[in-house]
Amino acid sequence: METVIKNAVTDLEDILQNDQISTNPTILEQHSKDESYHKSSLPDVVVFPKCNKEVSEIVQIAAKHKLHVTPFGLGSCLEGHVIPYEHGITIDFSLMNKVLEIREKDFIVKVQPGVTRKQLNNELKKYGLFFPVDPGANATIGGMTATNASGTMSVRYGIMRDNVRNLEVVLADGSIIHTGNSAAKSSSGLHLNGLFVGSEGTLGCFTEITLKVYGIPEHITAARASFQTINEAVEAVVAIRQAGIPVARMELVDEPSMVQVNQHMDSNYQEVPTLFLEFHGNEAGLKQDVAFTEEIVKDFNCIEIHFETDNAKRNQLWDARHNLAYAYIHAYRGRKLMVTDVCLPISELAGAIHHAREALDTLHLPGGIVGHVGDGNYHALIMVNTEDSEEIQKAEAFNKQIVDYSLSRGGTCTGEHGVGIGKAKYQQQEHGDALNVMKSIKKALDPTGLFNPGKIF
Amino acid sequence: METVIKNAVTDLEDILQNDQISTNPTILEQHSKDESYHKSSLPDVVVFPKCNKEVSEIVQIAAKHKLHVTPFGLGSCLEGHVIPYEHGITIDFSLMNKVLEIREKDFIVKVQPGVTRKQLNNELKKYGLFFPVDPGANATIGGMTATNASGTMSVRYGIMRDNVRNLEVVLADGSIIHTGNSAAKSSSGLHLNGLFVGSEGTLGCFTEITLKVYGIPEHITAARASFQTINEAVEAVVAIRQAGIPVARMELVDEPSMVQVNQHMDSNYQEVPTLFLEFHGNEAGLKQDVAFTEEIVKDFNCIEIHFETDNAKRNQLWDARHNLAYAYIHAYRGRKLMVTDVCLPISELAGAIHHAREALDTLHLPGGIVGHVGDGNYHALIMVNTEDSEEIQKAEAFNKQIVDYSLSRGGTCTGEHGVGIGKAKYQQQEHGDALNVMKSIKKALDPTGLFNPGKIF
Missing domain, CATH: 3.30.465.10 (Uridine Diphospho-n-acetylenolpyruvylglucosamine Reductase; domain 3)
Structure with a gap:
């Protein structure tokens, strides 16, 4: 172990109990990656504080020894946010869980x-x-x-x-x-x-x-609406939004992703572009919303709409949606997940998804499109072989195409996953001179660049 | 005119038309104040840009001549935000109104x-x-x-x-x-x-x-509910929120303010603590919300609840609410408006309003309490004689009492009016060390303190 790390650990031992500090290789390895395709990198030491005072002291010790600090939750992020490329101290918050x-x-x-x-x-x-x-x-x-x-x-x-x-x-x-x-x-x-x-x-x-x-809403109804084309599904979303129906959830799952849903849930839903919807409200209002929605989706050649008010079945449905990324990961072991995450004005969504779908088809990699389409946010999930640099390059070029399309139409490069390391290269393109303002704020608040270097900026 | 101002005006004349620059005393006077009791102060020059390029050039000219810049909308603010205490250039945006x-x-x-x-x-x-x-x-x-x-x-x-x-x-x-x-x-x-x-x-x-x-919502219903005590009105608000009814508006008007409403509207509503409510939604859902609300307010000894679906009458009602501050100003000519603006967690609202009401009664100044009580935000409006320094002091002490009460219970010193000059003195108390962070951001973005000096910080 380097002297600087040794000295830092000695200082950490003064303020933390022994089981709150680890340089164990397994622990370091667990804190070297997230759930994405991004390259891993080990921290020098992982600490497990129990209160704000300990966090403050850890930060001061890091600053004293010029070690970087990376906060760590569960490592479920998708753009390398928690990967300590400059090593240093990773602060794991799992003991602060009340x-x-x-x-x-x-x-x-x-x-x-x-x-x-x-x-x-x-x-x-x-x-x-x-x-x-x-x-x-x-x-x-x-x-x-x-x-x-x-x-x-x-x-x-x-x-x-x-x-x-x-x-x-x-x-x-x-x-x-x-x-x-x-x-x-x-x-x-x-x-x-x-x-x-x-x-x-x-x-x-x-x-x-x-x-x-x-x-918790008085009444909840979920719905699953099957469409002939992805375009009709997206146009239905726009129409439902236009009609002012206050949907609580509005998710798109394309054909290949419906295959994953069926495998994961052991269900036999039609493997066609599908909208998962949910409505929250009082009984009377909800009934009217649901009826209006049913009318609208018919205008977009909806093949079938199925409603679900049973709580357990409803939860199962949403679990399947939530676990889609994991379903892909399990179905394609050995490959890793790359996921695009643009968000556009909703008027641009149908075009964007059409464009993404065509580009995805030329990639010949396993993957599909899902999205929080009510917000104009969608993901292309692609399973890549990280050992194959050509494949990675191809997938990254695809990601860039998606981002370029979004930015040229008033959208953003990331709707919800964040920048991390994966989207840092698009920050200048997206923000222009505003990036200088962000950098000057970073500099004002963290002049030595202590916290999570290489992320966002 | 000072040389520095003269030189700045010469530079401004290079980029603006003559009618976009004014040092006319009436124009300066119009830009020296807002709608509150705060002392006025004249700008040196007022400019009326027509596009972002002109604004950018004005800012650069101001920087060159070390003159401060104050942006100005309509001057309807209530904490002196637009008053140029350090003089300089006021930018009036009235020509950028598209x-x-x-x-x-x-x-x-x-x-x-x-x-x-x-x-x-x-x-x-x-x-x-x-x-x-x-x-x-x-x-x-x-x-x-x-x-x-x-x-x-x-x-x-x-x-x-x-x-x-x-x-x-x-x-x-x-x-x-x-x-x-x-x-x-x-x-x-x-x-x-x-x-x-x-x-x-x-x-x-x-x-x-x-x-x-x-x-615009499919259906709108407004309601006016009269209560025996202000406390019961506020408790009803909390209960309606708890019940999960998605009210669109939820306003409290106290007895003295109802007198102003009646005078302003030429109406004869009961001059008792009153809630103005509004519901937006589909027809069926709204009916159910309204019925539920009616039930709840009865639990709090509501004297009378009156519903209004007619558009014109509904707008009249809300105009009266919106014009309340002006009603006070017109009713007490020669006096100026001081208005408190705290916002608290809703569980603290009844106590806060009770406290404010008692304190207001001891002031013996014209005024009342109104508020966006669904958010926990209320205002005590007081009409003060700005020539009487003792009265101003008394009113400011009252304002401080209200703010202290709010801050000690997890609230804020201003829910919606902003800090300006009036609430700058409470920033340290409210934000503690976070104020240093705000100051360092201000310094990073505006190192010479060009923009609107003396406000917030």
Whole structure:
């Protein structure tokens, strides 16, 4: 072990218990990667703090020894956010996994960053509440905040940034700040909440997160609508949005991905372009919404629409949707997942998906298209052989095509996965001179570049 | 005229037409104040640019001559945001007042900063769309973006920050950036959109604003519910929120303010604590929501609840609510308006309003309490004699009491009016060390302190 690491570990031993510090190769390896195709890289040491004070002291020790700091939730990210390419200290938040406070009347909850979204929803259920942001993985709230995650319900309930009320953050100098408050809105000072949500560990470490939560809807109906073409499915989405129907979920799954759904669920749904929908509301209103939707999809040659109000069956359906990336990963062992993540104005969505589908067909790689199409966000999932550099190049060229298409039509290179290492190359193209503003903020808050180097910027 | 001003005007004359530059005393006086009790201060010169290029050149001329820049919409703000205490150049955006693009399918609209909210809604109506953020005044979209305004519909549709998709901003060096894109969501880069919304002209000048807009609801019902006590009215609000009824508006008006409403509307509503409510939705769902609400308010000894579906009468009702501040101003000529603006977690709202009411009664000044109570945001309006320094002191002490109460209970010093000069003194108390982060961002983006000095920081 290098002297600098040894000295840092000695300092860490002064403030942490022995089982909170690890240089064990297996542990280092677990913290060297995420769930994507991005190359792995080992941290020098992994620490497991239990409170904000420990996080602050770890950051100060890192700064003293000029070691980089990488915050780590569960490693379920998809653009290499947690991979420590410059090594240093990885802070794993798995011991900070408590739901600290549930305030039913205020519809807010305070959690530690290591709480996972399923753990949170299990706790909230007792109070008739739920938290709607649901990326595919059972990610940590800290990670979801860092990447500004969204998911299937954002079309109705918003993304992480819309649902974070307050953050406790440890900054590069070890100081601890709060970025918001517990009120529903505020016009006081600059909006640090929104700045830190989506900052991907480049500005500081979150130690407490206050979230907005929601009452479990009185009535829920799910629907599965099968179409002849992907284009008709997407056009139906646009029409439903135009009609002002407040859908809670609106997911597209293409033919190859329906094959995966059937395998994963042991179901025999038609393997055609399919919309998964969900409606939340009071009984009477919901009935009217559902009837109106049924009318609209018929205009787009919907083959079949099937409604589901049974809770267990509904959950099974959404589990299948959530596990689609894993279904691909399991079906193509030995290959790794590359997933595009653009988001466009909804008027551009049909064209974008058509373009992606044609390009995907020329790749001759296993994969499919799914998406949170109510938001204009879709993913092309491709299973790549990371040993084959030509294949990687081909897949990356495809990803670039998708991004170019989106950026030229007013969209973004990432709707929900974040920049990490994978989308850093598109930041100048997307943001132009605004990237300089982002860089100057990074420099003002983290002048030595302590936090998560190489990500975003 | 000072030499420095003369030289600046000479430079301005090179890039603007003569009628776009004014040092006329009446024009200067119009740009020396807002609608509040805050002391006025004259700019040296007022300019009226017509495009982003002119704004950029004005900013560069100001920088060259070391003159401060203050952006100005309509001057309807309430905390002195547009008052140029350090003089310099005021940029009036009234000639940049075009709705540039309406994209119905995407539910977005691009406007220049000088467009007013009523002007925008008149344009949008033709497309069956509306923009929900509605501060009392017919403010400009630029000003509403600068203060992160909200209003009566934020409980359902969010605040300015939730509804701004993209901003074109002229920075202190004259460069022009875009802070977002036209997609419904993004996880790309740091969130500059949210940072610039609510920055009160301290970080740059907005030259284009892209907003999220909404379809006009299929059905709308308004309601006016009268209560015996203000406490019961507030408790009813909490209960309606708890029940998960998606109210679109939820406004409290106290007894003295109902007197103003009656005078202004020539109506004879009961002069008791009153909730103004509104429901948006499909016909069936709305009926069920309304029936449920009626049941709930009865539990809180509601004296009378009256529903209104007629469009004209409904608009009249909301006009009365919107014009309340003006009603007070007209009723007490010679006095000026001071208005508190705290926002608290909703569980703290009843206590806060009770506390405010008791404190207000001891002041013996004309005034009342109104509020966007669905958000936990309320205002005490007080009419003060600005010639009487003792009275001003008394009113300011009252404002401080209200703020202290809010901050000690997890709230904020300003829910929607912004900081300006009036709430700058509470920033350290509210934000603690986070204020240093805000200051370092200000310094990074505007190192010479060109923009709107003395505001927020």
